Amino acid sequence: MTNITLPTKNTWCPGCGNFGIQGALAGAVSEMDKRKVVLVSGIGCHGKMADYLNINSFYSLHGRAIAAGAGVKLGNEELDVICSVGDGDAYSEGIAHLLHGARRNSNITVIVHDNHVFSLTVKQRTATSPKGFAGSTTPKGSVEDPINPLELMLNAGASFVARSYSGNPKHLTRLIKEGVSHQGFSFIEVLQPCIAWYNTYESYNERVYEMENEFLSMEEALKKAKEWDYNNDQAQIPLGIFYKEERETLEKQIGGSSFVDVGSILEKTK
Amino acid sequence: MQIIVAGAAGQGSKKAGLLIGKLFNHYGYKIFIHEDYESVIKGGHNFSQISVSKEEGSAISERVDYLLALNKEAIEKHIPKLKKGGVLLYDDQIEGLEESIFPKGVDKESAPLKSFVEKAEGIDLMKNTALVAAFAKMAGLEWEEVKKVLERELPVKTEKNLEVAGLAFEGMEKRGEVEKLSEEPSYLLSGNQAVALGALQAGLENYYAYPMTPSTGVLRFLSGIDGVRTFQPESEIAVINSALGSAYAGKRTMIGTSGGGFALMTEGISFSAQAEIPLLITLSQRMGPATGVPTYTAQADLSFALSSGHGDMVRLIAAPGDTKEAYLLSGKCMNMAWKYQLPAILLLDKELAENTYSTKRDFHIEKEEAVIGEESEDYLRYEGEDISPVCFPGGEATVKVSGYEHDKKGIATENAEEIKEMHEKRLRKYEKLKNEVESLSEAVKVHKEGETTVVFWGSSKGAVLEATKEMDVGVLQILFMQPLPEERIKEALKGKEKIICVETNATGQLANLLSCAGVKVSEKVLKYDGRPFTVEELKRRLEVSK
Numbered sequence: 180m181t182n183i184t185l186p187t188k189n190t191w192c193p194g195c196g197n198f199g200i201q202g203a204l205a206g207a208v209s210e211m212d213k214r215k216v217v218l219v220s221g222i223g224c225h226g227k228m229a230d231y232l233n234i235n236s237f238y239s240l241h242g243r244a245i246a247a248g249a250g251v252k253l254g255n256e257e258l259d260v261i262c263s264v265g266d267g268d269a270y271s272e273g274i275a276h277l278l279h280g281a282r283r284n285s286n287i288t289v290i291v292h293d294n295h296v297f298s299l300t301v302k303q304r305t306a307t308s309p310k311g312f313a314g315s316t317t318p319k320g321s322v323e324d325p326i327n328p329l330e331l332m333l334n335a336g337a338s339f340v341a342r343s344y345s346g347n348p349k350h351l352t353r354l355i356k357e358g359v360s361h362q363g364f365s366f367i368e369v370l371q372p373c374i375a376w377y378n379t380y381e382s383y384n385e386r387v388y389e390m391e392n393e394f395l396s397m398e399e400a401l402k403k404a405k406e407w408d409y410n411n412d413q414a415q416i417p418l419g420i421f422y423k424e425e426r427e428t429l430e431k432q433i434g435g436s437s438f439v440d441v442g443s444i445l446e447k448t449k
Numbered sequence: 450m451q452i453i454v455a456g457a458a459g460q461g462s463k464k465a466g467l468l469i470g471k472l473f474n475h476y477g478y479k480i481f482i483h484e485d486y487e488s489v490i491k492g493g494h495n496f497s498q499i500s501v502s503k504e505e506g507s508a509i510s511e512r513v514d515y516l517l518a519l520n521k522e523a524i525e526k527h528i529p530k531l532k533k534g535g536v537l538l539y540d541d542q543i544e545g546l547e548e549s550i551f552p553k554g555v556d557k558e559s560a561p562l563k564s565f566v567e568k569a570e571g572i573d574l575m576k577n578t579a580l581v582a583a584f585a586k587m588a589g590l591e592w593e594e595v596k597k598v599l600e601r602e603l604p605v606k607t608e609k610n611l612e613v614a615g616l617a618f619e620g621m622e623k624r625g626e627v628e629k630l631s632e633e634p635s636y637l638l639s640g641n642q643a644v645a646l647g648a649l650q651a652g653l654e655n656y657y658a659y660p661m662t663p664s665t666g667v668l669r670f671l672s673g674i675d676g677v678r679t680f681q682p683e684s685e686i687a688v689i690n691s692a693l694g695s696a697y698a699g700k701r702t703m704i705g706t707s708g709g710g711f712a713l714m715t716e717g718i719s720f721s722a723q724a725e726i727p728l729l730i731t732l733s734q735r736m737g738p739a740t741g742v743p744t745y746t747a748q749a750d751l752s753f754a755l756s757s758g759h760g761d762m763v764r765l766i767a768a769p770g771d772t773k774e775a776y777l778l779s780g781k782c783m784n785m786a787w788k789y790q791l792p793a794i795l796l797l798d799k800e801l802a803e804n805t806y807s808t809k810r811d812f813h814i815e816k817e818e819a820v821i822g823e824e825s826e827d828y829l830r831y832e833g834e835d836i837s838p839v840c841f842p843g844g845e846a847t848v849k850v851s852g853y854e855h856d857k858k859g860i861a862t863e864n865a866e867e868i869k870e871m872h873e874k875r876l877r878k879y880e881k882l883k884n885e886v887e888s889l890s891e892a893v894k895v896h897k898e899g900e901t902t903v904v905f906w907g908s909s910k911g912a913v914l915e916a917t918k919e920m921d922v923g924v925l926q927i928l929f930m931q932p933l934p935e936e937r938i939k940e941a942l943k944g945k946e947k948i949i950c951v952e953t954n955a956t957g958q959l960a961n962l963l964s965c966a967g968v969k970v971s972e973k974v975l976k977y978d979g980r981p982f983t984v985e986e987l988k989r990r991l992e993v994s995k
Contacts (some may be wrong), residue, residue, distance in 0.1 A: 193881065229851065233847060236723075237697055237851075247690045249694065251842075253655065254695030278683075447639065448638055449636060
């Protein structure tokens with residue numbers, strides 16, 4: 180792991196959930212051909228991952244990491260593209276890229292660092308904040324219901340849908356490895372407590388459980404995804420690989436680039 | 450010779466116009482086809498105006514020699530444009546024409562298009578084939594030559610189309626003569642095709658776009674070519690961010706759009722400049738603001754392009770005036786984007802993007818390699834005084850790019866010294882680029898010398914050159930807008946009495962740009978009704994201004 184972590188000063192809050200994700204990611208990458216891995220990150224606390232890991236990285240714009248990552252893969256299919264994005268990136272600003280990436284089965288892995296809050300901009304509600312969330316811009320409590328990302332991704336056509344927890348890096352490491360080796364759009368939702376603005380450690384530690392049976396049917400996966408609606412603070416939270424299917428990837432189906440004889444194209448225009 | 454072919458959308462007047470263009474091209478003439486269509490699928494009114502000449506040119510006239518009409522509206526709209534002695538050829542099924550609309554001296558000839566089609570048991574759409582053949586006979590083309598061209602150009606239902614054409618040709622009277630020239634046929638290209646081909650010759654591998662008139666033709670054209678990876682994602686925002694990803698991975702990537710889509714891309718343009726990822730962007734302008742007039746032209750996005758993207762950022766902007774320049778500049782800009790690692794914007798407009806031009810390829814364009822870095826474990830992406838040698842991910846070098854201000858490795862920084870140094874590195878790179886642009890023969894073109902000088906940019910080229918042919922004025926074309934070749938422009942305009950800017954926009958955006966460079970424009974000849982200048986109109990207006 181030493182050669183994968185850069186000596187850059189780490190500015191995450193002590194105890195931040197991102198440390199768990201960093202450890203898991205570094206662990207997973209250390210078992211891959213590091214030269215072929217590209218980390219594409221969004222903007223937010225999670226994005227700093229690009230500055231902390233000594234691997235190829237594309238520190239993208241807010242919300243655009245999935246679009247950029249899809250482009251990296253279209254540019255060179257030999258690369259293993261891992262997008263690290265926040266809930267702000269994936270579920271608000273860039274939700275279109277998430278949905279369409281899943282639908283068209285871009286062969287990339289998306290890890291969502293979901294802490295249910297915009298942290299770097301100092302505590303505002305996101306699309307996965309529970310109703311009633313008192314943020315700096317919703318002092319009387321958010322009036323909006325959260326989305327359920329797993330349900331959304333199952334319906335959008337993601338060919339690999341999983342959930343893990345930053346407090347269980349071993350579990351997350353396995354999921355990242357599985358996600359990267361899956362040929363298609365791999366979606367990994369990671370529950371990540373924000374120690375500063377939305378500390379969910381205790382609650383998660385009590386409620387998360389690893390599913391005994393993974394790789395469910397679509398029907399069962401949807402049912403399982405609905406066990407927790409991101410609002411209820413009592414429900415149990417299943418972790419693991421909910422769903423996986425083999426489906427032809429985008430890159431395999433659209434034509435590749437090769438030599439083009441411009442002269443012969445020109446002749447046809449006469 | 451100027452010919453208008455007109456009808457409702459869906460009647461195939463555009464195809465008929467192109468066929469007529471191809472016929473005269475086959476005879477060795479130079480062709481220019483101006484397309485005018487409304488934003489509808491069926492109905493509405495479309496026309497193509499074909500100009501046929503022994504010399505190259507890309508302008509349309511107010512007055513035409515032939516009007517070929519597929520419906521009543523086509524006649525009513527265009528009959529005033531017919532010259533004395535001009536010929537109206539129309540479908541004999543058109544009813545209810547008022548005699549009073551016809552100017553004196555107009556020659557009317559109806560053709561039983563429907564019966565030609567019915568006799569051959571063809572479909573109604575083939576009336577346009579019948580119209581082309583009827584016209585060809587009247588104009589004086591030979592059947593053998595017409596047949597050769599139609600056979601090649603009508604790959605679907607060829608036999609049936611030829612039968613219809615044969616009957617129409619047979620059924621009409623010959624009136625004129627057309628000399629077959631010894632010239633070889635030219636390449637007939639739209640600006641969209643020219644841009645695609647120029648980029649291909651400079652190493653284009655991937656092209657991404659979201660459909661938007663008038664730029665969609667590039668995606669349509671390239672998606673039909675094996676060997677080009679084309680991708681149509683969910684939005685222009687996805688287009689530019691995916692393209693940045695592919696370019697980072699080492700693929701020469703181009704994207705295309707029009708004003709509204711370009712607006713969505715601007716954050717990505719800023720990223721391209723900051724992360725130093727090369728990108729070629731074709732911006733085909735149409736009439737704005739907002740949705741504006743989607744299928745009509747304007748040169749009104751120059752100011753926007755010049756300042757597109759937030760922050761103090763560097764970019765390259767060029768504006769070709771015809772397909773030959775579009776071909777050349779597309780290739781050049783692709784090479785320069787990769788050499789200087791920045792966004793390059795190619796400004797077209799609806800006229801250049803979609804009109805068809807006889808195009809000479811008498812220049813050489815090939816892929817010029819970027820400055821490539823050495824693969825090693827301690828590779829630093831942003832090292833160096835100005836241009837940093839680039840490596841791509843997948844090898845020994847760890848390649849880190851970032852939209853944050855960054856250090857040499859590509860790690861985000863808030864250090865005052867480093868921030869200043871990175872800014873200056875990019876600006877030094879831009880200085881180098883500016884020097885290269887100043888030295889490019891294509892950057893500025895003096896078409897003619899004169900005390901009063903007409904300055905223009907983009908697709909007004911054809912009309913300006915034609916209108917000023919016999920006028921005692923100088924003509925200057927500016928092809929690079931950023932960096933602006935100021936020295937060259939000042940030299941060309943030194944001591945000129947009067948400078949007149951010709952532009953198809955409402956505020957004189959080139960004139961504004963020139964005034965920033967210290968060049969005072971005395972008069973502006975502007976047009977902002979969505980239509981290009983005709984030769985006659987521009988002549989009249991220049992006579993008043995000069």
